[in-house]
Amino acid sequence: MSLKHIPLLVCALAASTATAGAQFTAVVVPPKVAAKLDTTDHKDSVRRATVALAARVTDMRKWVDSAAGVSLPGGGDSTALASNGTSQSVSDTTGAGRSSASIKDSIARSRDTVTKSADNQVRTDSATSIATVEVHDSTGLKGPDSAAGMQASAGSRSRADTKRFTAGAPAPATATMLPFLAIAGVTTLLAGLALRRT
Amino acid sequence: MRRTLGAALVAVGALLVLYVGYRYVSGAIERDAARTAWAALEARNAVATASSSLAAAPTHTTYATGALVGRLLIPAVQLDEVIAEGVDDDELDAGPGHLPGSASPGEPGNAVISAHRDRHFHSLGRVVVGDTVITITRTLRTTWIITGRKVVGRYQPSLFPSTEPELTLTTCWPIRYVGPAPDRLILTAKPVVAPPRA
Numbered sequence: 001m002s003l004k005h006i007p008l009l010v011c012a013l014a015a016s017t018a019t020a021g022a023q024f025t026a027v028v029v030p031p032k033v034a035a036k037l038d039t040t041d042h043k044d045s046v047r048r049a050t051v052a053l054a055a056r057v058t059d060m061r062k063w064v065d066s067a068a069g070v071s072l073p074g075g076g077d078s079t080a081l082a083s084n085g086t087s088q089s090v091s092d093t094t095g096a097g098r099s100s101a102s103i104k105d106s107i108a109r110s111r112d113t114v115t116k117s118a119d120n121q122v123r124t125d126s127a128t129s130i131a132t133v134e135v136h137d138s139t140g141l142k143g144p145d146s147a148a149g150m151q152a153s154a155g156s157r158s159r160a161d162t163k164r165f166t167a168g169a170p171a172p173a174t175a176t177m178l179p180f181l182a183i184a185g186v187t188t189l190l191a192g193l194a195l196r197r198t
Numbered sequence: 199m200r201r202t203l204g205a206a207l208v209a210v211g212a213l214l215v216l217y218v219g220y221r222y223v224s225g226a227i228e229r230d231a232a233r234t235a236w237a238a239l240e241a242r243n244a245v246a247t248a249s250s251s252l253a254a255a256p257t258h259t260t261y262a263t264g265a266l267v268g269r270l271l272i273p274a275v276q277l278d279e280v281i282a283e284g285v286d287d288d289e290l291d292a293g294p295g296h297l298p299g300s301a302s303p304g305e306p307g308n309a310v311i312s313a314h315r316d317r318h319f320h321s322l323g324r325v326v327v328g329d330t331v332i333t334i335t336r337t338l339r340t341t342w343i344i345t346g347r348k349v350v351g352r353y354q355p356s357l358f359p360s361t362e363p364e365l366t367l368t369t370c371w372p373i374r375y376v377g378p379a380p381d382r383l384i385l386t387a388k389p390v391v392a393p394p395r396a
Binding site: 162163164165166167168169170171172173174175176177178179180181182183184185186187188189190191192193194195196197198 | 204222370
């Protein structure tokens, strides 16, 4: 066997291995799982926000009725709403000793205020609850004290390879360049041989 | 000039092919050595079991890097591999690696096992929910059922702790992909609980 046969022999050996057989394939476009998850999360977020906002609006109606002097069974919602911290202005518009016009104005203002602040609250709650649910679904454990804190820790984790198990870590890096190197090597080899023959 | 360039390309290509071949061959040799070592370990363990009653299984076994953790079998795809401790290149060349810090297979907690898609976990893409997985460690033989299968991004958090025994198998995805695969295939399994005897 002469020296010029060695590259051909090496090429034949590499091509005949069972493991290399899997590498000479076309590129497969990975499925866009992330986009699907985002869509699901978005729908879930919208649904939760809608439910939570409906709950707030129900409380708001009770409060408006109570402020307008309509007796309600189980009063005290206005106090509860004010103490919930949804809006500081709510406690200023209880309506005691005011005219009906000023009460309406204050109610309108407080409705806007409460709606806006409630909307913010809903979004915050929604984001937190979704993060918590994801943790529950994935681990089967009780949720962490602060889901936002866990997300922050996951986000702050560098993109270094996972070498040790930690909660929320990405899967270990099992990606390898060997298939690419094998194809690049064989291609280069064949190109070189073709150049030499011409 | 053309012949010189051709010779250079042949040399580079041959080097690449030789390097890839060396990595695959050395991995196969290490894999065989791990199988032999595990067989010897099982034999010694069998003798020890017969001569004296084993103490209660520890709740959390730790392994030194490179130590043999156990054996992994997936009958549906004829997968039979010996697991080593660690997920660095050296361990993953020889076989599936047990992620340090995760539970030992069968013990309470999440046991994470990873391997390259182009070698030991090449058939993992064909494993589906409902398939049976068997892990054998020095003290425990556990039968698992695949309960979850998902593809996540390489940096997406996918490993979570558990209080119950749980098995997570990971590899790169897509299986047939040239170059570093962008995603990870995550398979989760729960142990099969034997029904109580009548």
